[in-house]
Amino acid sequence: MDSQLSIELARAFAFAGAALAFCLGGWGSARGICTAAQVATGVLSEKPGLFGRLLVMVALPGTQGFYGFIIAFMMAQRTGLIGGTVTVSPSTGLALALVGLGAGIVQYFSAVYQGQASAAGIALVGRREDAAGRAILFPALVETYAVVALLAAILFTLWLTNNAEGANVLQYLAAPAAQ
Amino acid sequence: MIALTPFQSEWGFVCGRVSALEARLLSPEFFQTLVSHSRVEDMMRQLQESPLRESVVSGSDWQDWSGIIDGFFHTLVKSIRSDCPNPAVANIFILRDDYLNLKLAVTGQTDFPFAEAMLSREQLRDAASGDASVLPAPFRETAEEARAAIEEERGHTLVDVILDAAYLRHLLALGESVDAPLVRAYAADRVASRALVALWRRLKSGIPARTMQQYMLPMGSLTPLLAAVLSSAEPANWAEAIPGDLGQLLRQAFEEAAGEEAQRFDDLAANHLVTMARRGQGQVAGPERVLSFLRTVASETHNMKLIVCGRLSRIEGAALKQRMRVAHV
Numbered sequence: 001m002d003s004q005l006s007i008e009l010a011r012a013f014a015f016a017g018a019a020l021a022f023c024l025g026g027w028g029s030a031r032g033i034c035t036a037a038q039v040a041t042g043v044l045s046e047k048p049g050l051f052g053r054l055l056v057m058v059a060l061p062g063t064q065g066f067y068g069f070i071i072a073f074m075m076a077q078r079t080g081l082i083g084g085t086v087t088v089s090p091s092t093g094l095a096l097a098l099v100g101l102g103a104g105i106v107q108y109f110s111a112v113y114q115g116q117a118s119a120a121g122i123a124l125v126g127r128r129e130d131a132a133g134r135a136i137l138f139p140a141l142v143e144t145y146a147v148v149a150l151l152a153a154i155l156f157t158l159w160l161t162n163n164a165e166g167a168n169v170l171q172y173l174a175a176p177a178a179q
Numbered sequence: 180m181i182a183l184t185p186f187q188s189e190w191g192f193v194c195g196r197v198s199a200l201e202a203r204l205l206s207p208e209f210f211q212t213l214v215s216h217s218r219v220e221d222m223m224r225q226l227q228e229s230p231l232r233e234s235v236v237s238g239s240d241w242q243d244w245s246g247i248i249d250g251f252f253h254t255l256v257k258s259i260r261s262d263c264p265n266p267a268v269a270n271i272f273i274l275r276d277d278y279l280n281l282k283l284a285v286t287g288q289t290d291f292p293f294a295e296a297m298l299s300r301e302q303l304r305d306a307a308s309g310d311a312s313v314l315p316a317p318f319r320e321t322a323e324e325a326r327a328a329i330e331e332e333r334g335h336t337l338v339d340v341i342l343d344a345a346y347l348r349h350l351l352a353l354g355e356s357v358d359a360p361l362v363r364a365y366a367a368d369r370v371a372s373r374a375l376v377a378l379w380r381r382l383k384s385g386i387p388a389r390t391m392q393q394y395m396l397p398m399g400s401l402t403p404l405l406a407a408v409l410s411s412a413e414p415a416n417w418a419e420a421i422p423g424d425l426g427q428l429l430r431q432a433f434e435e436a437a438g439e440e441a442q443r444f445d446d447l448a449a450n451h452l453v454t455m456a457r458r459g460q461g462q463v464a465g466p467e468r469v470l471s472f473l474r475t476v477a478s479e480t481h482n483m484k485l486i487v488c489g490r491l492s493r494i495e496g497a498a499l500k501q502r503m504r505v506a507h508v
Contacts, residue, residue: 035188039464042195042262116186118461119195126198 014079017100018072024104025068025111031063032115039119043126051123053132057118060139064111067150071103074154075101078161092160099156106149106157110179165172181458184359184465193262197472199257203230206481207506208360214486214496216270244487249504252480254427256473267353268362268466269370270297272312272356272473274353278346281306281318285325285338317352321345330388337394343377344395348468351399365456365474368456371401371425372448378405379414388412414440424451453478478506 043074075096080087088096121135209229216222231251236498253273260269262459276293282290284306291303303500311322324345325338347370354366363399378391390408396402407420418429428447452474459471482503489499 005437034188035191035464038188038191039195039198042192043199045196046199096270116463119186119188119191122272123195123198123463126195129202 006090007086007087009090010079010088010093011081012083014075014088015099016079017096018075018095019100020097020104020106021071021075021100022065022068023054024101025071026113027106028108029062029065029068032064032111032118033058033112035112035115036041036061036118036122039122039126043122047126047129050125050129050132053129054122057122057125057136057139058116060118060136060143061114063143064107064114064146067116068069068104068107071150071153071157074157077098078157087159095160096155096157099153099160103149103153106126107146110142110146110149114139114146115144181361181364183361183462184460186463187264187325187465189264189464190468193259193264194462194464194468196250196259196262197468201472204303204475205229210482210486210503210506214490214499215225216490219490222487226487229483231383232277235358236286242488244491245484246439248480248484248487249294249368252476255422255476256304257296259469263466263469265357265466266457267356268469269473271350271353271362271366271470272352272477276343276345277318277319278349281314282325282342283307284336285322285329285342286335303448315472317345317349331365331425336384338389339380340391342392344398346376347377347395351401355399358490359470361455361459361467362470365470367401368425368448368455369452370398371404371421372445373451374398374401374405374451375408375425375429376441376445376448378408379418382412382414384442441486446502446504453505475506478504482506 036058040058043054044051076082079093079096086093117139121139124135125132180464188251208491209225212412213222213225220280231247239365253276256273260266260273263269272294273435275296277296279293280291280295280298282305284303287307289304289307298314302313305311306318306322309325321342328337328341329335329493342444347467350357350373351366351370352449354363355367357363357366376396381391388409392406395409403469404421404479405443408417409418414429417432418426421425421429428451429444429472432440432444432447456471456474459469461466462468462471485499485502488495488498
C-alpha cells in the first residue's frame with residue numbers, strides 16, 4: 001500500500017474512533033440531561049426548594065459526555081494525532097474506530113436511559129421529598145455500564161497501541177521492505 | 180391490560196408538575212374524617228388542612244362552597260392544560276362546562292355561570308345573539324342544530340338531548356386525538372357510561388328510543404354498542420349487549436340498588452374510571468400521568484362538594500358516604 005495513503009487511512013480511522021466516542025457520548029448526555037431537566041423544572045415550578053436535591057439527578061447523565069471525551073483524548077494521544085505524526089497502522093486505526101463506535105454507542109444509550117431513570121427519580125422526589133436519597137441510587141446504577149465501556153475502551157486502546165509488531169505505522173511500512 | 184406509551188420527554192415538564200402536585204392530594208382518610216364530623220365548625224376546621232384553606236370563610240352557604248370547589252378544580256385543570264403538549268387530556272375534564280354554557284347561549288341567555296373551558300364569554304355572547312359562526316367546530320354545528328330545534332318548537336328536552344349527544348361525541352373525539360391507548364380507552368368508557376346513564380334517564384322520562392337513536396347516533400366507535408342498547412328499551416337487558424367491565428358494572432348495579440340502579444351504575448362507573456386512570460401513575464412522562472392525576476383530582480372535587488355541600492344542607496354523613504367516590508393517592 002502507498003505509504004502516504006496508509007498514513008492518511010490510519011489518521012482517518014483513528015480520528016473516526018475518537019470522534020465517534022465523544023460525539024455519541026456528548027449527544028447522549030445532552031439528551032439525558034434534557035429529559036431529566038424537563039421533569040425537574042416541572043417539579044421546581046411547584047417546589048422551588050428542591051433545587052439542590054434535583055440538580056445532582058439532572059447532572060447524572062452528563063458524565064457520559066466526559067467519558068467520551070476521555071476516550072477520544074486517549075485515542076488521540078496514543079495514536080500520535082496530538083503530536084501530528086500518526087504512529088499506528090491502518091488496521092489498528094480501523095480497530096480503534098470500532099472501539100470508539102462501540103464505546104460511543106454504550107455512552108449514548110446509557111446517557112439516554114439514565115436521563116429517563118433520573119426523570120423517574122425526580123418525579124418520585126417531587127411527590128415524596130424524603131425519598132431523595134434512595135431515588136438517586138437507581139439512575140446511578142445505569143452509570144455502571146458507561147464506566148465499564150470507558151474502562152474497556154481505555155484497555156483496548158492501550159492494547160492496540162502497545163507498540164506490538166505491526167501496530168506502529170512506521171513498523172508497518174517498514175515491514176514489507178525488510179521482507 | 181392497556182399498555183402505556185413510551186417515555187415522551189415533551190410531557191416531562193407537566194408530568195414533573197403533576198408529581199409535585201400529587202404530594203398535595205388528600206388521603207381517603209381525610210374524606211372519611213371530614214364526613215364523620217357531627218358539627219359544621221369541625222368540618223371547616225379540617226378544611227384548613229386542605230388546599231381550600233384560603234377559601235374557608237365562615238358563613239358561606241353550600242352554593243358558595245360549590246362555586247369555590249368548582250373554581251379551584253377549573254383553575255387547576257386550566258393551569259395543567261397550559262403546560263400540556265396536547266390540551267385534549269385536560270379538556271376531557273372541563274368540556275362539560277362549555278356545553279352547559281352553550282345550552283344557555285342557544286336559549287338566548289347571556290349570563291354564563293359555568294367556567295370557561297374552550298369557549299370564551301365573548302363567543303358565547305355572540306352565539307346567544309344568534310351568531311353561531313364565531314364558535315369553533317364542533318360547537319358551531321351543535322349550536323345551529325339546537326337553535327333550529329328551538330325555532331321549530333321541538334321542545335327544550337330535545338335541546339338537552341342534542342347537547343348531551345354533541346358533548347359525548349366531542350369527548351370521544353378528544354380522547355381519540357391523544358396518541359395514548361389508556362387515554363382513548365378512558366374516554367371511550369367515560370362516554371359509554373355517560374351515554375348509558377343519559378339514555379336510561381331520558382327513556383325513563385318518556386322520550387322514545389327512536390328519538391334517542393336519531394340524536395345520539397352515530398357516536399364514533401361506540402355506535403354499534405349504543406345501537407344494540409337502544410334496540411331494547413328495558414335497561415335490565417342492556418348488560419348482555421355491553422361487553423367488558425361496563426356490562427359487569429351494570430349487572431352489579433341491578434343486584435345492589437333496586438330502584439336506584441342508574442345512580443348506582445353512575446357511581447360504579449366513576450370508580451371504574453378512577454381505577455382505570457390510576458394505571459397512568461406508572462408513566463413518568465406522558466399523557467397518561469396527567470390523566471391519572473386529573474381523574475383523581477376530579478374524584479376529590481366530587482367528594483369535597485358532596486361532603487361540604489351535603490353537610491351544610493344537613494344531610495346525614497352515612498347517606499353521603501354511599502355516594503363518595505374512590506380517590507387514590
